Amino acid sequence: MPETTSLGSGGSAYWTVGDDIADTAAPDGPIETRWDRRKFSAKLVNPANRRKHTVIVVGTGLAGGAAGATLAEQGYNVIQFCFQDSPRRAHSIAAQGGINAAKNYRNDGDSVYRLFYDTVKGGDFRARESNVYRLAQISTQIIDQCVAQGVPFAREYSGLLDTRSFGGVQVQRTFYARGQTGQQLLIGAYQALSRQIDAGAVEMHPRTEMLDLIVIDGRARGIVARDLVTGKITPYLADAVVLATGGYGNVFFLSTNAKGSNTTATWRAHRRGALFANPCYTQIHPTCIPRSGEYQGKLTLMSESLRNDGRIWVPKQKGDTRSPDQIPEAERDYYLERIYPAFGNLVPRDIASRAAKYQCDDGRGVGPGGLGVYLDFADAIKRMGEDKVREKYGNLFEMYERITGEDPYKVPMRIYPAVHYTMGGLWVDYDLQSSIPGLFVVGEANFSDHGANRLGASALMQGLADGYFVLPPMLGNYIASTKLGSVSLDDPAVTSVIGEVTGRLGRLLEINGDRTPDSFHRELGELIWDECGMGRTEAGLRKALARIPELREEFWRRVKVPGDSGELNQSLEKANRIADFLEFGELLCIDALHRAESCGGHFREESQTPDGEALRDDEHFAYAAAWEYTGGAPVLHREPLQFDYVHLAQRNYS
Amino acid sequence: MAVTGAVMLLYLLVHMLGNLKIFYGRESFDEYAHWLRSIGVPALHGAWFLWLMRAVLTVAVVLHATSAYQLSRRDLKARPQKYSHRQRLEASYAVNTMRYGGIIIALFIIYHLLDFTALTLNRNGVEGAAYDNVVSSFSVWWVTLFYIIAMLALGLHIHHGFWSAARTLGVHSAAREKNLKIGATVLAVLIAAGFMVVPIAVLAGLVD
């Protein structure tokens, strides 16, 4: 067992501590004018010169789609990639709830400042004030932009936009399009992007996956990508590279992410020098449909709004296998209502998730494997009538019935928490530029705006803010203020990256072992879920950190990948992504181990209040943890966070 | 297809109503047949109107058939490989018989013209004796049978054609959906039944 110094302040055998870093791009001074001043100080590229510059955008979700469309429209040459068959498929499409904006159309006291305040507080004081304020400012422009694009937001009979409240805030600032807001916003961005593709301003490469980053003279100058249909490996060069490749939730194998979502692009960039910040901030959503068996490949989220009328309970008796209607009222434990009488079933996501886990760990879980709790609408049906419940939740009930085959009007739903968003990501400065000059990171792929916990309906806001409004001027500033030499495909840096990528794929195919790629992914996911999921302990994390390298070693010895690399080979794609998850998972656990406090989506059981609430340690941990790749123990660089506007306070929901 | 179909549909409606005059007796029917050849007189000369109508109908039939041919070719090209598991056919019988039904109707029209217009195949074959010509043809059971099959095909063709045309011409909307469907059924039944009444009546001896 390696010896460790006191956690948080020093290092350990798992990591070392390097110099502190700072976000030097953000202006200081009054927070209201920082973004304006940054835009004003940014250098501009003459419109006539823009076409001489090429930008690579990887990913076509809200952030990537919006960025590609906007950069192309401004005149840059854009080369864009997505691994799906069409840019319209990116996983932003699955977001249900809505998008926040400080429009104050309800006259209910909302403002840019309040959205800023809610987001900093909701992020448990682990986000930068400058970034969050800018996000709140831009939020209103996003709605204008999307309405003009034809996004069919819900409207009132007056013809004006409808809004609702969401995720524990007290104002109605969430714009929505039934339960398909992400889809509608993404289609808007996709249409804008399609227009630029048709105009020849964007060279679109669907079914093409970025496998590595090309860094020349310390600057990001291109990527190496694989055509997933022909298997051809091709280098693409540019003046700047934008990663919009989403989060790493699939390190857990089972999550609400799309099956293809992966961390390869960000992890490869990290290996080439980009700092990775706060990977331990993962968000777990309490109302997902539990897994039904070993074969399960994916979890499905149901809107949190269900908790408004449903009551959550488990049998009081351990291992009770009676069907729910056979369990009398007196033998049920409505544990959220019991423990948190003020908020009851509406406690924040992380608290609801953890409470469910504790019940199941204790042997009171229901359904297959005892991994589920009841979400019961019997009282709501009695109170409002079945028709009213149908009107309010009909879509969700139908989805539940489709997946489980059970009728939630008659039998209580079973729910269990699942990973669905990751707040951590590549470290970026105020300009969204990573620690590799010329490499920009937008959307869920970066770490910038949500701190340790993201509020509901804020992911869509951030993706579009980054893509439409923040990235384009900042990318222009980089190009205008940097003297970029020409690079050629013969550059040794290019050929060596191609060699590495090809070599790795070749090795994966050569092993010809006796385990499938998925079996490793599943095992890694279970390990991380158990030890670095909803509740984390030092002992558990150390266990995971001991096991992951073994698993990785076993992977490279025993994985079996059929076929060859010169064809459409989905097993090879998978194996290559899993290889990166097997490296990333270790950093995730190291970050969780080092942060010996609880905050937002990171709950260390050692650090809780007597009531079992997350207990922050602002004295030691009010910083963003940015990790540097070394090949061995990573180096921690701390970016201290300063709170000039929102005062540090402990959350309290009991 | 929609426009030419609509033209022919209108003609069929008038044609069918005219046929029913046979129930008023020989004189009335022959008079009607004669009148058809002199519509518009004296403004128009002799059978000008008739020829004009024949021209319009010929153009409509030719265009209808040409588009049907082109559409079929394009559609077969767009789906070159069939499913090995037969598809569920949600579409009604009428939809699935548009192509074959169309061919049956085309063959019927040729026979029909030779029978009652050119009189080449008519057993009576007396110019101007429309009533007797009709009776002589339909007294033969297989002529009547062919006629009835063709009319059934026609009914089905109209049933899908009417409503399909409504959609092609953009007059179809959610609000009108039900009415259009009823309209299609009523027209199809009316026209097919209206035409079939005559030969059945002849065969049954009600008209002789």
Next chain:
Amino acid sequence: MNLTLRIWRQRGPEDRGAMVTYELADVSPDMSFLEMLDVLNERLILEGEDPVAFDHDCREGICGMCGMVINGQAHGPRDRTTTCQLHMREFADGDVIDVEPWRAAAFPVMRDLVVDRSGFDRIIGSGGYISVVTGSAPEAHSTPVPKPIADAAFDNATCIGCGACVAACPNGSAMLFTSAKVTHLNLLPQGAPERESRVRDMVAQMDEEGFGGCTNTGECTVACPKGIPLTSIGNLNREYLRALTKR
């Protein structure tokens, strides 16, 4: 339950392809159709065979990536359901299930059940958008949109671009897909300035891609997992005729 699967296997676009039979035991009725294929693929890998290639991503019925013709029906027997949301409880022990790719000249097979649907992207690129320069949009409330119009636009905007309509259409026609986008954008006041060019260009692109013509069979709307109605096709025709007269 135990199943017999007959799956279309085709190594590449140039290969002929054939139905291949697999026996699969111990299928749980709670599995989704794709999870069932996952299980088959895990077995095939260990047996040293190439797993069945199929497109899929979100597995919650919204990305539109998955799609196969199951027993002659696009996305299988359950109405308004994508393949990923179809569960094995729709089938019975001992069933023989035929699985084939979308078949249409405009959707060539790339491998096994994977087809190329890029024609859809080009149809959208030809006019399925509202041109708005980022940052130039007026205040969102400057143009109210009556709720029924907004709702109807939304209903059409729910299209996920999966291609089931084309797969189900005996003519391989893309009318339902194109009409959904035309209807969504042309209904809205924001879409009005480009109303005529949009429908003209999209129809022209649709024809160029080699999709068949619409004969109003209605198969598309039954296969559509999002229930895009046939009236959208009527609307497309109306918009098209209107655009022709305004040329």
